[in-house]
Amino acid sequence: MQFGSFGGRIRSPQDAAAGVFLVAVAVIALWQGAGLAAGHLNQLGPGMLPRALAVLVGICGLALAVGSFFTAGKGLERWTLRGPVLILGAAVAFGLAVRPLGLAVAGPITMFLGAFASPETRWQESLVFSLVVTAFCVLLFKFMLGLPIPLAPWLLGY
Amino acid sequence: MELFDHLALGFATALSLQNLALCFAGVLVGTLIGVLPGIGPIATIAMLLPLTFKVDPTGALIMLAGIYYGAQYGGSTSAILVNIPGEATSVVTVLDGHQMAKQGRAGIALGIAAIGSFIAGTIATFIIAALGQPLTRMAMLFGPAEYFSLMVLGLAFAIVLARGSVLKAVGMIVLGLLLSTVGTDLETGEERLTFGLVDLSDGIDFAVMAMGLFGFAEILRNLENPESRDVVKSAIGRLLPSKADLKRSLGPILRGTGLGALLGILPGNGAVLGPFASYTLEKRIAKDPSRFGRGAIEGVAGPESANNAGAQTAFIPLLTLGIPPNAVMALMMGAMTIHGVIPGPQVMTKNPSLFWGMVASMWIGNLLLLIINLPLVGLWVRFLKIPYRLLFPAILIFCCIGIYSINNNPADVMFTAFFGLAGYILYKFDFEPAPLLLGFVLGKLLEEKFRQALVISRGSFVTFVERPLSAGLLIAALIILVIAVLPMMRKEREEVFQE
Numbered sequence: 001m002q003f004g005s006f007g008g009r010i011r012s013p014q015d016a017a018a019g020v021f022l023v024a025v026a027v028i029a030l031w032q033g034a035g036l037a038a039g040h041l042n043q044l045g046p047g048m049l050p051r052a053l054a055v056l057v058g059i060c061g062l063a064l065a066v067g068s069f070f071t072a073g074k075g076l077e078r079w080t081l082r083g084p085v086l087i088l089g090a091a092v093a094f095g096l097a098v099r100p101l102g103l104a105v106a107g108p109i110t111m112f113l114g115a116f117a118s119p120e121t122r123w124q125e126s127l128v129f130s131l132v133v134t135a136f137c138v139l140l141f142k143f144m145l146g147l148p149i150p151l152a153p154w155l156l157g158y
Numbered sequence: 159m160e161l162f163d164h165l166a167l168g169f170a171t172a173l174s175l176q177n178l179a180l181c182f183a184g185v186l187v188g189t190l191i192g193v194l195p196g197i198g199p200i201a202t203i204a205m206l207l208p209l210t211f212k213v214d215p216t217g218a219l220i221m222l223a224g225i226y227y228g229a230q231y232g233g234s235t236s237a238i239l240v241n242i243p244g245e246a247t248s249v250v251t252v253l254d255g256h257q258m259a260k261q262g263r264a265g266i267a268l269g270i271a272a273i274g275s276f277i278a279g280t281i282a283t284f285i286i287a288a289l290g291q292p293l294t295r296m297a298m299l300f301g302p303a304e305y306f307s308l309m310v311l312g313l314a315f316a317i318v319l320a321r322g323s324v325l326k327a328v329g330m331i332v333l334g335l336l337l338s339t340v341g342t343d344l345e346t347g348e349e350r351l352t353f354g355l356v357d358l359s360d361g362i363d364f365a366v367m368a369m370g371l372f373g374f375a376e377i378l379r380n381l382e383n384p385e386s387r388d389v390v391k392s393a394i395g396r397l398l399p400s401k402a403d404l405k406r407s408l409g410p411i412l413r414g415t416g417l418g419a420l421l422g423i424l425p426g427n428g429a430v431l432g433p434f435a436s437y438t439l440e441k442r443i444a445k446d447p448s449r450f451g452r453g454a455i456e457g458v459a460g461p462e463s464a465n466n467a468g469a470q471t472a473f474i475p476l477l478t479l480g481i482p483p484n485a486v487m488a489l490m491m492g493a494m495t496i497h498g499v500i501p502g503p504q505v506m507t508k509n510p511s512l513f514w515g516m517v518a519s520m521w522i523g524n525l526l527l528l529i530i531n532l533p534l535v536g537l538w539v540r541f542l543k544i545p546y547r548l549l550f551p552a553i554l555i556f557c558c559i560g561i562y563s564i565n566n567n568p569a570d571v572m573f574t575a576f577f578g579l580a581g582y583i584l585y586k587f588d589f590e591p592a593p594l595l596l597g598f599v600l601g602k603l604l605e606e607k608f609r610q611a612l613v614i615s616r617g618s619f620v621t622f623v624e625r626p627l628s629a630g631l632l633i634a635a636l637i638i639l640v641i642a643v644l645p646m647m648r649k650e651r652e653e654v655f656q657e
Contacts, residue, residue, distance in 0.1 A: 018587035022329050029336055032351045046343035049605055050350055053336040060329035077586045083381040084582055088575040094558040095571035111551040117381055120547040133552050145212055147563045
């Protein structure tokens with residue numbers, strides 16, 4: 001343990017990256033809130049609180065990043081693309097499809113697309129399962145609970 | 159006695175046919191989803207929220223509360239039958255519960271968990287009923303300055319009780335506060351940090367954030383760590399514990415209830431800490447501590463009671479003061495708001511049948527849990543065998559339908575996907591999403607009260623320290639934070655979390 005090894009190596013890569021992440025968020029918030037009036041103490045403006053909080057977030061990030069030079073910690077985790085892209089992509093697909101195509105179409109698309117986030121998925125099984133679960137959801141949410149979610153507007157008009 | 163009049167009103171409300179059916183449905187569905195591995199209570203509640211949309215507020219809240227402790231109990235079931243905890247609060251149950259199951263005593267472990275939870279729930283219901291009135295009266299005396307200081311104290315607690323790095327917990331809370339400022343400014347009507355998006359002008363929807371950070375991000379996390387599900391193969395065995403088992407468990411149940419009830423009221427990780435504290439205590443006072451970790455029934459009875467007691471007393475700050483103490487309660491608050499009920503002291507005075515009906519339904523819900531879970535264990539075991547490759551697409555579609563249905567707005571689903579990504583990033587950096595969620599909810603209240611207080615005092619900050627109650631709360635917050643940073647305490651804290 002040696003103090004002042006500033007030019008030295010990062011000893012906790014995870015904390016360093018986490019710190020940089022918080023600083024980046026703070027910078028984005030400061031940039032977005034730049035046009036807002038801060039006001040003064042007697043009459044706080046709309047920009048005062050966001051700015052102060054963004055600065056605090058940034059300070060936390062800096063402290064994490066600086067601390068990562070001094071205390072040993074975890075390394076960076078392995079990142080994967082398959083899960084986030086397919087799962088979140090499937091959710092976005094649902095958002096895009098639910099109004100024009102309705103639950104009857106958006107449901108199977110979302111489930112079938114999302115299913116491939118797992119390497120264990122077999123496509124026949126997952127296709128059948130998507131249709132069954134969607135049918136169940138239609139029964140439950142549309143008919144039993146009467147939620148106003150579109151079913152198949154292109155076919156049924158609702 | 160006034161207390162009994164209130165409880166009588168509560169039971170009259172909760173025992174109506176409709177509310178009883180809703181409570182039953184909530185407990186059943188909550189357990190069903192909670193049993194599935196990898197779905198915590200927050201995701202469960204968020205996912206099942208649309209089920210309550212067509213019901214009147216009282217019925218909806220009774221059902222939601224039922225879903226909540228159903229999910230809690232379901233988590234314990236999967237902790238005992240499989241080696242993975244369904245949620246954070248049943249982490250400790252895994253230690254001895256799963257060992258018991260391996261020894262062919264799964265039924266007894268489940269039985270004692272249900273009995274312990276029921277006793278804890280009964281006592282906690284009385285604590286809520288007893289504390290409800292005085293706390294509400296106290297809340298009536300609170301001005302904006304006191305509310306502000308109380309929430310600062312709450313955030314201080316959340317920092318101290320957070321798991322892992324203090325710095326990261328602070329970062330998450332402040333980030334939550336920052337996110338709460340997104341949207342139209344209350345006083346000037348100016349848009350803040352909205353990136354010019356119309357859908358953000360009302361601010362970030364709480365349910366959207368919760369579902370993204372917990373529902374979606376949980377799926378992403380589970381996909382990366384292929385689970386080794388170790389569903390118990392041996393017979394479940396008989397469910398009712400023997401007299402010797404009961405005798406051995408009574409002490410742990412009562413001590414666990416006390417610890418859990420106390421910690422559950424505290425903001426932040428309180429409800430999660432109860433089971434840990436109970437386990438540590440039982441191990442420390444046991445005649446033969448080496449039995450723990452090898453299937454000691456005390457190691458199930460104590461933490462499970464603490465878990466349930468804490469889950470219920472966590473409602474106290476929300477129902478009496480209108481301040482959610484943790485992320486689950488924050489979600490309950492969001493659900494209440496959707497149903498047009500603003501949590502706070504006025505609920506009890508203006509809508510007594512809702513307040514006391516909910517309190518009474520907690521006891522009924524616990525009784526129902528006891529009755530329905532014992533015969534349904536076989537069904538849960540079969541549920542546990544559903545492979546994750548089928549489970550997660552089903553969760554995905556339920557989440558999507560749920561989110562869309564809250565505002566009937568497709569953009570909400572997109573924002574949820576965004577928060578799912580954010581949750582994944584936070585997980586990679588080892589940040590806990592729960593303090594962020596708490597900071598987000600308290601942030602809105604904090605800013606409102608902060609500004610109200612300043613308007614009343616004409617801009618003088620002295621108001622926060624001038625008013626004795628407010629000053630006292632702020633001093634308490636300061637003391638707690640100082641203690642948290644002291645090196646000695648930090649070491650001890652790490653040790654506690656190690657266990």
